[in-house]
Amino acid sequence: MDDKDLISGAEAVINALVENGVEVIFGYPGGAVLPLYDAIFQNKSLKHILVRHEQAAVHAAEGYARSTGKVGCVLVTSGPGATNAITGLTDALMDSIPVVCLSGQVPTHLIGTDAFQEADTTGISRPCTKHNYLVKNADLLCDVIHEAFDIASTGRPGPVLVDLPKDIQLTKIKYKQKSNKLQKMKPKPLSIDTQVISEVANLLINAKKPIIYGGGGLINSGPQASTLITQLVDLVDSPVTLTLMGLGAVPSNHKNFLGMLGMHGTYEANLAMHHCDVMINVGARFDDRVTGRLNAFSPNSKKIHIDIDKSSINKVVSVDYGIVGDCSEILKLLVEELKKLHNQKQIASKKSWWSQIDEWRKKDSLGFKQFGSAIKPQQAIKSLYQKTMNFDTYITTEVGQHQMWAAQYFGFSKPNHWMTSGGLGTMGYGLPSSVGVQIAHPKSLVIDISGEASFLMNMQELSTIVQYKLPVKIFILNNQWMGMVRQWQELNHGSRYSESYTESLPDFVLLAESFGIKGLRVEEFDKLESAIDEMISHKGPVIADIRVVKEENCFPMIPSGAAHNEMILGIDDKKNNTSEAGLALV
Amino acid sequence: MSVYQNNEVKEEETSRTLSLIVDNQPGTLARVIGLFSGRGYNIESLNVTEVDQKRNLSRISLVTRGTSMTIEQIKSQLLRIVPVRIVRDLTLEGPFIKSELALVKLVVEGANRVEALRIAGTFRARTLDVTLSSFIFELTGKPTKLDAFIDLMRSLGDTEISRTGVSAISRGNKTETKLLDQIQVN
Numbered sequence: 035m036d037d038k039d040l041i042s043g044a045e046a047v048i049n050a051l052v053e054n055g056v057e058v059i060f061g062y063p064g065g066a067v068l069p070l071y072d073a074i075f076q077n078k079s080l081k082h083i084l085v086r087h088e089q090a091a092v093h094a095a096e097g098y099a100r101s102t103g104k105v106g107c108v109l110v111t112s113g114p115g116a117t118n119a120i121t122g123l124t125d126a127l128m129d130s131i132p133v134v135c136l137s138g139q140v141p142t143h144l145i146g147t148d149a150f151q152e153a154d155t156t157g158i159s160r161p162c163t164k165h166n167y168l169v170k171n172a173d174l175l176c177d178v179i180h181e182a183f184d185i186a187s188t189g190r191p192g193p194v195l196v197d198l199p200k201d202i203q204l205t206k207i208k209y210k211q212k213s214n215k216l217q218k219m220k221p222k223p224l225s226i227d228t229q230v231i232s233e234v235a236n237l238l239i240n241a242k243k244p245i246i247y248g249g250g251g252l253i254n255s256g257p258q259a260s261t262l263i264t265q266l267v268d269l270v271d272s273p274v275t276l277t278l279m280g281l282g283a284v285p286s287n288h289k290n291f292l293g294m295l296g297m298h299g300t301y302e303a304n305l306a307m308h309h310c311d312v313m314i315n316v317g318a319r320f321d322d323r324v325t326g327r328l329n330a331f332s333p334n335s336k337k338i339h340i341d342i343d344k345s346s347i348n349k350v351v352s353v354d355y356g357i358v359g360d361c362s363e364i365l366k367l368l369v370e371e372l373k374k375l376h377n378q379k380q381i382a383s384k385k386s387w388w389s390q391i392d393e394w395r396k397k398d399s400l401g402f403k404q405f406g407s408a409i410k411p412q413q414a415i416k417s418l419y420q421k422t423m424n425f426d427t428y429i430t431t432e433v434g435q436h437q438m439w440a441a442q443y444f445g446f447s448k449p450n451h452w453m454t455s456g457g458l459g460t461m462g463y464g465l466p467s468s469v470g471v472q473i474a475h476p477k478s479l480v481i482d483i484s485g486e487a488s489f490l491m492n493m494q495e496l497s498t499i500v501q502y503k504l505p506v507k508i509f510i511l512n513n514q515w516m517g518m519v520r521q522w523q524e525l526n527h528g529s530r531y532s533e534s535y536t537e538s539l540p541d542f543v544l545l546a547e548s549f550g551i552k553g554l555r556v557e558e559f560d561k562l563e564s565a566i567d568e569m570i571s572h573k574g575p576v577i578a579d580i581r582v583v584k585e586e587n588c589f590p591m592i593p594s595g596a597a598h599n600e601m602i603l604g605i606d607d608k609k610n611n612t613s614e615a616g617l618a619l620v
Numbered sequence: 621m622s623v624y625q626n627n628e629v630k631e632e633e634t635s636r637t638l639s640l641i642v643d644n645q646p647g648t649l650a651r652v653i654g655l656f657s658g659r660g661y662n663i664e665s666l667n668v669t670e671v672d673q674k675r676n677l678s679r680i681s682l683v684t685r686g687t688s689m690t691i692e693q694i695k696s697q698l699l700r701i702v703p704v705r706i707v708r709d710l711t712l713e714g715p716f717i718k719s720e721l722a723l724v725k726l727v728v729e730g731a732n733r734v735e736a737l738r739i740a741g742t743f744r745a746r747t748l749d750v751t752l753s754s755f756i757f758e759l760t761g762k763p764t765k766l767d768a769f770i771d772l773m774r775s776l777g778d779t780e781i782s783r784t785g786v787s788a789i790s791r792g793n794k795t796e797t798k799l800l801d802q803i804q805v806n
C-alpha cells in the first residue's frame with residue numbers, strides 16, 4: 035500500500051461522517067479529541083457548532099434530527115465530556131431520536147489505568163444508547179462509523195455512541211467506503227400479514243366507536259406517515275388523538291382531531307379512549323402518561339397496535355392485533371384495504387359516537403378565562419400561536435407546565451415542527467434543541483417555549499446562539515415557580531411548597547443584554563400581543579420574559595393513579611383525591 | 621420512571637430456557653445482563669461460551685422465570701440488542717435437553733469418606749482429586765440431580781461448590797445452521 039493513500043484515523047472518521055451525509059456536528063473540544071478537531075479544522079464540508087456544554091450538544095443534535103429526519107451528530111471529549119453527554123443520550127433513547135455521538139477516549143494502552151480524564155464511557159452509556167462501540171482496532175474504524183449511522187437511523191431510531199481512543203485517531207489507515215451490504219443479519223421481521231390487515235380494516239369499518247391514537251412513531255416514519263394517518267382518519271371518519279410526541283401528525287384544525295390525550299390531554303380525547311369499541315394505536319407506546327391506571331384503561335375495546343419495535347407490543351397493554359413494522363408501510367396497506375372495502379361495504383354509522391363526543395367537547399376542558407391585566411399562561415401560548423401560525427414556525431419546549439400549555443394551546447399543522455422532551459422529561463432540553471433546529475432551518479421562526487426554572491438549566495447556550503447569529507426566540511412563561519412541582523405539591527402534598535419556588539431569578543432583560551441579545555418583559559395582558567409582534571419582527575435572538583399568573587395550574591388532568599374517565603377539569607373538581615397508590619407514582 | 625399499578629390478573633410464573641446466539645465481542649454480555657437488571661427480570665442461570673470461531677459467535681443459555689407476557693417482553697427486548705442475533709425459546713419450541721456440570725469439593729474424614737464415595741458412585745460422579753481429608757467430584761446432568769447430590773455432600777462435611785449453569789439444546793435433528801449461514805463473516 036502506498037503511504038500517500040494513508041490518512042489518520044481522525045481524518046477517516048470525519049470523511050466517514052461526510053460520506054454518511056453529516057453536514058453539521060455539535061461538539062465541544064478537549065485533550066482526547068484534538069486529532070478529530072484538527073481534522074475538522076482542515077475539512078471544508080463539515081460545519082462544527084461549538085456548544086457550551088456537552089448535554090446541550092446532544093439536545094441540539096436531537097433538535098436537528100427531529101426537525102429534519104436526518105441523524106444528529108455529536109462530538110465530545112473523554113471523561114467529563116462524555117459524562118456530560120449522558121443526559122442527552124438518555125433523552126434521545128427515550129424519544130427514539132437518531133443521534134451518533136463520538137467521544138474521545140484515553141489511548142488504548144492507558145485504558146483501565148484511571149488515566150487523566152478516563153471514564154468507562156461505553157460502560158456508562160450502555161443502558162442509554164441503542165448500541166455503542168469502543169474502537170480498539172484502527173482497521174475497523176471506518177466500518178464502525180458507517181454501521182453506527184445505520185443503527186441510529188434504521189428500525190426504531192436511537193442514539194449510538196462511538197468511543198475513540200486518541201491513539202486510534204492518530205493511527206494511519208486506509209479509508210474504507212461504506213459498502214452497501216445490508217446491516218448485520220437479524221432474523222428478518224416477519225413480512226406483514228395481509229390477513230391481519232384485512233381483519234383490522236374490517237374491524238375499523240364496522241366499528242361504531244373507533245378511536246385512532248397516534249404517536250412519535252408517525253413522526254419518525256417520515257412525512258408520508260402523517261399524510262397516511264390523516265387519510266385513515268378520513269376514510270373511517272374516526273376521531274383521532276395524538277400523544278405529546280405525535281403532535282403535528284394530523285393537523286390540529288382537522289375536524290376529527292380531539293387534541294392531545296393523556297395526563298394533560300383533553301376531556302374528549304381521554305373519554306373517547308375510555309369508551310371506544312375499537313382502538314388503533316399507530317406508533318405510540320401506551321406510555322403511563324397516556325394510559326392512566328392500567329386496569330381501567332379502555333376496558334371495552336378491541337385494540338390494534340402498530341409499532342416498529344416488537345417489544346412495544348404487549349409491553350404494558352395487551353392488544354388483540356400487534357403489527358410490527360414501519361408506520362408508513364402498514365398504513366399504506368391499511369388505507370388501500372379500506373378503500374377497497376369502501377366500495378363493497380356500508381361503513382358503520384358513527385352518528386351517536388360523534389354526538390357523544392360533541393357532548394364531551396362541550397365541557398370545553400381547555401377553557402380558561404383571561405380577565406384583568408395579569409396574563410394567563412394559557413393566553414400567552416394562544417396569542418403566540420395566533421401571531422405565528424402563518425410562519426414556518428418550529429417550537430421547542432423545556433419541561434413543566436409551560437410544556438403542557440404549549441402542547442394544549444399551540445396548534446401544529448405539520449410533523450417535525452414540535453420538539454419536546456417526552457420520555458425523559460428533561461428540563462433544559464428546549465434551548466439547546468432550538469439551536470439545532472435553527473441551524474437546520476436558518477430562515478424559519480424557531481421559538482423555545484420555556485419556563486424560568488428550566489431556562490436556567492442550559493442558559494449557557496445563549497452564548498452559542500450569539501456566536502452563530504441564531505435568531506432563536508426564547509419565550510419564557512415566568513411564573514417564578516417550578517410550576518409543575520408546585521402543582522403536584524398543591525394537589526398531593528397539602529400545599530407544602532417544599533423548595534419549588536425559583537428564588538433569586540436574574541433580570542432576564544439585563545441577562546439578554548449582557549449577551550447582546552434583545553430582551554423584553556411583559557407584565558400586562560394588553561401589552562402581550564405587541565410584545566409578541568416585536569419579538570417576531572426582531573431579526574436576531576430575543577428573550578421574552580412573560581410574567582404570567584403565578585399560581586395557575588395545568589388542567590385538565592388525570593391525577594396519578596386515576597383512569598381516563600376519572601380526570602379532573604379543575605382544582606375544585608370533587609374527584610380530586612389522589613389515591614394512596616397514586617401518591618407513589620411519578 | 622414508569623410506575624404502573626400491579627396488574628390484578630396474576631398469571632402463574634414459569635421457568636423458561638432461552639438460547640441466544642450473540643456476537644462474541646466485549647459488551648455483549650454486559651448488555652444482556654444489563655437488560656435483566658435494568659428491567660427487573662430475573663436470571664436463574666446463565667452460561668456463555670464461544671461456539672463458532674469462524675463467525676465469532678457465542679451461545680448464551682439462559683434460564684429465567686416469568687409470566688408469558690414477561691417472557692415475550694424479555695425475548696423481544698433481547699432481540700433489540702444489536703449483537704444478539706438469534707433468540708430461541710427452547711421451552712416453547714418443544715423437547716430439549718438441559719445439562720449442567722458441577723465441581724464439588726468435600727472435606728471429609730473417617731467413616732464418611734466411604735459414604736461419600738458410595739453416593740458419588742450412585743450418581744456416577746467422577747472423582748477428580750483425592751487427599752486424605754478431601755475429595756473433588758465432577759457431576760453432570762440435570763440441575764435437579766446436581767442439587768440432590770450437593771445436598772447429600774453437604775450433610776457429610778464442609779463443601780465448596782462450582783457450577784457452570786445450564787447449557788441447553790433442542791432435541792431432534794433440527795439445527796440453526798441455515799440461520800447461522802446468513803450471518804456475515806466479518
Ligand SMILES: Cc1ncc(C[n+]2csc(CCOP(=O)(O)OP(=O)(O)O)c2C)c(N)n1
Nearest residue numbers: 434435436461485486487488515516517518
Ligand atoms: C432535569 C430535571 N430536573 C428536575 C425535573 C423535575 N421537574 C419537572 S417540571 C419542573 C419544574 C419546571 O419549572 P419551570 O421550568 O419554571 O416550568 P413551569 O412548570 O413553571 O412552567 C421540575 C423541577 C425535570 N423534569 N428535569
Ligand SMILES: [Mg+2]
Nearest residue numbers: 485486515517
Ligand atoms: Mg416556572
